[in-house]
Amino acid sequence: MINELLLQFAEWLYATGGSRAIEESFYLYNWIEATHVITIMLCLGMLVFIDLRMLGLAMPGVSAVKIADRLNIPMMIGFVIMFITGLLLFYAKPTYTIQSIWFRIKMVLLVVAFINAVLFHKRMKASASSWEFEAKAPRRLRISAALSLGLWAGVVMTGRLIAYDWYHCYRELPAWLGAAAGCVAD
């Protein structure tokens, strides 16, 4: 049911003029894609340094809260660029993407990473004054930082794999995988 609705929505998007225009334009599509990828340096680059600081692996002599606070803004600017270009990439190839198992895993990882980030931020703010000048953050925050690195590595990998159609609906797939990928009976 949900897969049928998602596909209908994707088909409606696909039929719009903007979607066709982006996918059919070599430079427009590829520059949106390149921007999406290159902004990894800004968005995830800042995120990596925040997490490494929490783990005691970068700038251990500088207040951890200060690092998180100062790098948060450039990270969010990068995130907004990645979000917008990501939406446009989806808009250009909605029917292919909605049935990509990698895209679906990526969305789940993004949600988990978001929840992890919110919890991390809350815990950090609540306890910061007691440890911010120590080389490593407390254990729970270190776990959260390591989880963040792992989740975002997963987001990068599944994002890259969207380009591959190894498990697309026109392949022979086990039923569970077909359902997970969003395949719909004709």
Next chain:
Amino acid sequence: MELLPFFEWAETSFLGYIGKTYGGVYATFGQSIHLMSLAVLGGSVLVTDLRLLGVIMKDVPSEVVADQAHKWFRISLAFILATGIFMAAAVAQRMYYNDFFWAKMSALLVGIIFVFAIKRPLLKGNHADVQPWLLKLVAVASILVWFSVAATGRWIGFS
């Protein structure tokens, strides 16, 4: 010097064989780790350069930022080169005839020389001893050169 035989050999080497034969290994160990390393490399470049430009972390000494970021720059560079060589080996003959591959290699060479011969020696000491305009010029040049490496790299796949 004729390079084509080297590229032909690379494709038949063990690395080339693995990448060519196993698409999943190419996409995960090659492309995905290459991109994860890009996050760390780009982060270390931008953290330093934006600090030198006075955009971020103005209340953290720029020497500390530059030293710590350089440590991670070297680590990520090692990973990005290793995964890059692995990927190039698998499609070596196509790379030989791809203009953007050579554009990227040129930009990369400039980037590596720039970092180890100019940027790092300059930032090693006390930044107050360096002219402020020179620090800013180095930061802008650094951002431009690494952006070029990433952009031409992405364009290899489009051309």
